[in-house]
Amino acid sequence: MNCIRCGSPLLIGGVCSGCGLDDAYIKKCYAMSNVYYNNGLDKAKVRDLSGAIVDLKKALHMNKHNIEARNLLGLCYHEMGEIAKALSEWVVSANYMPDDNDATEYIQSIQDNPSRLEDINTTIRKYNQTLNYLKNGDYDLASIQLKKVIGMSPNFVNGHLLLALLYIKTDNREKAKKELRRVLRIDVNNTLALRYYSELSGNAGVKRHEEKDKKRIKNYDEADYRKRDVSTPGSNQITIDQYVENSTNKYTFIGIIVGLLVGIAVMYFLFIPQKTDELADSYDTLKQEFNEELSAKNRDITKLQQTQSDLEDEVNDLTKELAKATGESSSGNVFENIINASRYHMDGDDEKAAEYLLKVDLEQVDSKDAQKLYNQLSELILPQLSEEYYSQGYSKMSAGVYEEAVSLLTKAFEYDENNVDALYYLGRTYQYMKKYDDAKRTLQQVIDKFPDSRRVPQAEEHINEMN
Amino acid sequence: MIDFDEEIKKFKPSLEVGDVEDAIYDTEMKDVLDLLTQVKNGENANN
Numbered sequence: 001m002n003c004i005r006c007g008s009p010l011l012i013g014g015v016c017s018g019c020g021l022d023d024a025y026i027k028k029c030y031a032m033s034n035v036y037y038n039n040g041l042d043k044a045k046v047r048d049l050s051g052a053i054v055d056l057k058k059a060l061h062m063n064k065h066n067i068e069a070r071n072l073l074g075l076c077y078h079e080m081g082e083i084a085k086a087l088s089e090w091v092v093s094a095n096y097m098p099d100d101n102d103a104t105e106y107i108q109s110i111q112d113n114p115s116r117l118e119d120i121n122t123t124i125r126k127y128n129q130t131l132n133y134l135k136n137g138d139y140d141l142a143s144i145q146l147k148k149v150i151g152m153s154p155n156f157v158n159g160h161l162l163l164a165l166l167y168i169k170t171d172n173r174e175k176a177k178k179e180l181r182r183v184l185r186i187d188v189n190n191t192l193a194l195r196y197y198s199e200l201s202g203n204a205g206v207k208r209h210e211e212k213d214k215k216r217i218k219n220y221d222e223a224d225y226r227k228r229d230v231s232t233p234g235s236n237q238i239t240i241d242q243y244v245e246n247s248t249n250k251y252t253f254i255g256i257i258v259g260l261l262v263g264i265a266v267m268y269f270l271f272i273p274q275k276t277d278e279l280a281d282s283y284d285t286l287k288q289e290f291n292e293e294l295s296a297k298n299r300d301i302t303k304l305q306q307t308q309s310d311l312e313d314e315v316n317d318l319t320k321e322l323a324k325a326t327g328e329s330s331s332g333n334v335f336e337n338i339i340n341a342s343r344y345h346m347d348g349d350d351e352k353a354a355e356y357l358l359k360v361d362l363e364q365v366d367s368k369d370a371q372k373l374y375n376q377l378s379e380l381i382l383p384q385l386s387e388e389y390y391s392q393g394y395s396k397m398s399a400g401v402y403e404e405a406v407s408l409l410t411k412a413f414e415y416d417e418n419n420v421d422a423l424y425y426l427g428r429t430y431q432y433m434k435k436y437d438d439a440k441r442t443l444q445q446v447i448d449k450f451p452d453s454r455r456v457p458q459a460e461e462h463i464n465e466m467n
Numbered sequence: 468m469i470d471f472d473e474e475i476k477k478f479k480p481s482l483e484v485g486d487v488e489d490a491i492y493d494t495e496m497k498d499v500l501d502l503l504t505q506v507k508n509g510e511n512a513n514n
Contacts, residue, residue, distance in 0.1 A: 005500060020507050021500060029499050064498040084482035088491055121484050128480040135475060162478055169471045192477070199469050 004030065005065075033062035037069040040076075049076045049157075049187040067093050071103050080187060081156030083110070083120045123153045130162065142166060157183050161192050173200055323364060334364050338374050341381075350381045354415055357382065386416030394425055402433045420446060424455040428462065436466045 001010045005026050008018025015022055040055035053076050059069035074089035087110065090103035098104070110117060126149045133142035146163045149156060160183045167176035177200055183193040341356035357378055365371055393408030406429050412422035427442030443459040450456065482490055497505075 019500075019504050021503055025503060026500060060498065062499055064496055064501070082481065084484050084487050084490075087484060088482070088487045091487065091491055092496070117484060124481045124483050128483075131475075131478055131480055158478060158481065165469070165471065165474055168469055196469060 029062045030066075033059045033066045033069065035059075036062065037066060037072070040069065040072060043189075044072060044076055047185075047187065048189045049080055050191060051189050052076050065096055067097050067101060067103070070096075071101070071106070074103065074106065078106075079155060081123075081153045081159065084124065119152055123149050123156065126152075127156070127159055127162075134162070134166070139166060139170065143170075155186055157187055157190060157193075160186075161190075161196070164193070164196055168196065168200070176200060334360055335367075335370060338370055338377070341377050342373065345377060345381055350385055353377065353381050354385050358414070382415040383419075386412045386414075386419045386422065388412075389415065390419055390422040390425075393422065393429075397425055397429045397432070400432075402429050405429045406433075420450045420453045420455055423449070424459060427459065431462060431466065440466055 001023075002008065003010055003016035003018055003021075003023060003026065005021070006016060006018040008016050010023055011017050013022075014024060016026070036055045036059035040052040040059060043049075043052035043055060053073060056069045056073040056076065059066050060073065063069075070089050070093040074086040074093065076086075077083075077089065078086035087107065090106045093103035094101055094107060110120075126145050130142045130145045130149065133139075133145060143163070143166055146159055146166065149159045150163065153159065160179045164176045164179035164183070167173070167179060177197065180193045180197045180200070183190050184197070187193070337356045337359045341353040341360075344350070344353035344356065357374070360374055362371060362374060365374070389408045389412035393405045393412055396402070396405035396408060406426065409422050409426040409429060413419055413426060416422070423442060424446050427439050427446065430436070430439035430442055433439075440463055443463050446453065446459040447456050
């Protein structure tokens with residue numbers, strides 16, 4: 001015979017030669033470990049996880065090599081969202097029995113999914129952070145963080161408990177109860193949850209809950225497997241280990257359907273009309289706000305346009321002043337034009353000088369000296385040139401070369417606006433060319449501009465000829 | 468009546484997955500039979 005613990009041979013009297021313990025003690029401890037394991041298993045089956053954990057720990061205190069107990073303990077932790085503790089138990093279990101051990105598969109299933117492992121780590125970190133928030137009195141942050149934790153790990157019992165405690169602290173009893181009910185759905189006999197629930201509901205509430213749990217456990221036992229003794233009279237219709245559908249499930253299902261229908265009806269008759277009204281109100285408010293905003297913007301735009309117009313006027317005025325100050329005009333620099341005219345005159349090229357003089361806009365010139373120079377040059381050059389162009393133009397007209405005559409006579413009048421003969425013969429040339437409109441207009445200018453001239457009666461006569 | 472501050476103290480930081488290995492090494496795992504062996508060895512040493 002060998003020792004069941006260390007495998008060493010047993011001596012006479014049943015003492016192990018290896019560990020030195022009495023074989024009877026060892027067997028007793030192993031048996032007690034198994035009893036605790038069975039209790040733990042029974043509790044785990046009815047979701048009394050915290051009760052199961054207590055028993056399974058006792059089983060491991062009796063026999064640390066009880067692989068089944070250790071694996072089940074890990075499963076209980078896992079179910080309560082304590083993944084690290086679960087892993088810890090499974091790692092030890094796999095270490096004691098590397099082959100043919102469910103723990104290896106459990107560890108593998110977690111390790112094979114790195115994203116899940118990361119999620120687990122994140123959840124734990126957030127939970128630990130939440131504890132700090134709570135200790136520092138940051139309840140809002142803690143609440144947000146806890147909701148995230150529970151969202152990531154819905155079975156995390158401690159998370160639910162902490163959130164319930166937070167709700168109790170903020171006097172949100174209904175939400176606290178809801179969280180506690182969630183805890184009790186995961187772990188039906190969770191001591192903390194029951195105590196908090198008791199505080200919130202009074203003893204009656206707890207009793208009701210306990211009765212409900214007992215009823216659920218009873219249902220569980222009766223519904224899943226209904227064993228019948230073969231020899232029991234009247235049991236012919238039900239065979240051994242036959243699965244029997246729980247009739248309460250049907251009622252539950254019908255209840256859910258009815259509840260859904262009622263919910264839809266309530267939505268349709270109460271919620272949707274109310275929401276529609278709210279939306280309509282919200283739409284009207286938004287429309288009004290939008291219109292007000294639009295009006296304000298329009299007013300702003302008008303103001304800005306006015307400002308822009310004022311600024312443009314101001315810019316124009318300033319530009320004019322600047323042009324006067326610097327002598328700039330659309331035909332170039334006024335001073336340069338006068339100087340060029342002067343230079344060409346001195347070079348004997350009066351035609352070129354005249355071109356520059358015609359470019360000068362005297363209104364743009366404030367300088368008296370420049371005006372004086374301009375006047376002197378104009379008096380010297382322009383009448384003389386005008387006379388020359390007039391005599392050439394007259395000759396061309398007489399020779400019947402009307403196009404050239406028009407060009408020369410136009411220049412003659414342009415250079416000297418007092419040259420009434422040039423204007424008169426320009427009109428006559430148009431008449432010869434049978435451009436009667438131009439002719440009448442030009443001759444009318446003679447009458448209007450030079451009313452005392454001897455050419456006026458002649459002009460009138462020719463106008464009458466053309467009418 | 469639930470004393471929030473007292474209750475909060477009951478919640479300990481959860482073990483992170485990375486710390487599992489250290490936690491296993493730190494835990495002294497002894498069952499009743501280990502204790503009996505220890506007692507027995509102690510008696511033998513005294514004798």
